[in-house]
Amino acid sequence: MVEIFSMVVSAPCRAVLLKGTANALNVEHSIKNINLMKQEQMAEDFVAMNPAHVVPTIKDGDFVLWESRAILQYLCNKYDKENKFYPVDAQARARVDYLLNFDLGTLYKAIGEYVYPIWLYKQAPDAEKLKAMEAKFEFIEQHLLKGAYLNGDSPTIADISISCSLYVPTFVGFKFCPEKYPKITAFREKMATFANNEELSAQIAECMKAMMAAEEKSE
Ligand SMILES: N[C@@H](CCC(=O)N[C@@H](CS)C(=O)NCC(=O)O)C(=O)O
Known part of the structure; x- marks a missing residue:
């Protein structure tokens, strides 16, 4: 189960949600909304997971990753079995x-x-x-x-x-x-x-x- 920490108004979050992933790649996932206006990214448990306190962040088992483009690449590498969105050539x-x-x-x-x-x-x-x-x-x-x-x-x-x-x-x-x-x-x-x-x-x-x-x- 991939957890996606996100706020939809953020451009890099939309990139991850839009598709690099989850539904489009049939990845089992959940979405946790982080309200930046309320500084929820500064919550102790979030900072403990991601000291850079940014969204998007994903957690795949024990593996935590942020930087939207790296997330897109990781999700394709791991879950895009048909290489639909990230060519192999x-x-x-x-x-x-x-x-x-x-x-x-x-x-x-x-x-x-x-x-x-x-x-x-x-x-x-x-x-x-x-x-x-x-x-x-x-x-x-x-x-x-x-x-x-x-x-x-x-x-x-x-x-x-x-x-x-x-x-x-x-x-x-x-x-x-x-x-x-x-x-x-x-x-x-x-x-x-x-x-x-x-x-x-x-x-x-x-x-x-x-x-x-x-x-x-x-x-
Ligand atoms: N280069 C990063 C940018 C991430 C980023 O700066 N996210 C902003 C929202 S768009 C954020 O979470 N800011 C909260 C903070 O810095 O505390 C990416 O593409 O994921």
Whole structure:
């Protein structure tokens, strides 16, 4: 039984919930919601398990892991017997790993630097940080999205992780203009309906759709 400690509003948590896993991979699991607003991640038992006190965290037997992308890779390695979301071919897997690293170190970093000061600390938008973030979007548009998904015609954990990152700018009213970002727009729409028939994926897809609807409403 894999325990997933999570808060659904968090982008890396959504990546883990959306699929790297559990229902999609038929992993027996339970979800424990950790309310960051109430500082539940600082509870003694949680910090004892994960001294970095972040979500998502998973516990698989005695094995504890955090960092969403590592969790996605672990769950695929251990439970994705059909290798649906994490290809085994060395070069195909290297490309997924590249995309996960690009997300963590470049894309999500630039998004966080622009969004979090505004969203969490109510600071004024920073034009330079906006420019830096948009440069990453232009890079994805021009160089990464060659097929329907980032790695071709079927989704991988890199699509999951990057699509979750791409929701974050919308928290502060950023809009992906379809004329400027036609491929990203199509990709985001595809990922918003990405779900299998399982309850968890459906819940997350609902959450993502609601976020997109809220985005449209504010236009
Ligand atoms: N790089 C990490 C980020 C994890 C992270 O910073 N999680 C935030 C929520 S989005 C958190 O739990 N913050 C609580 C804290 O730092 O105490 C990942 O992808 O899992």
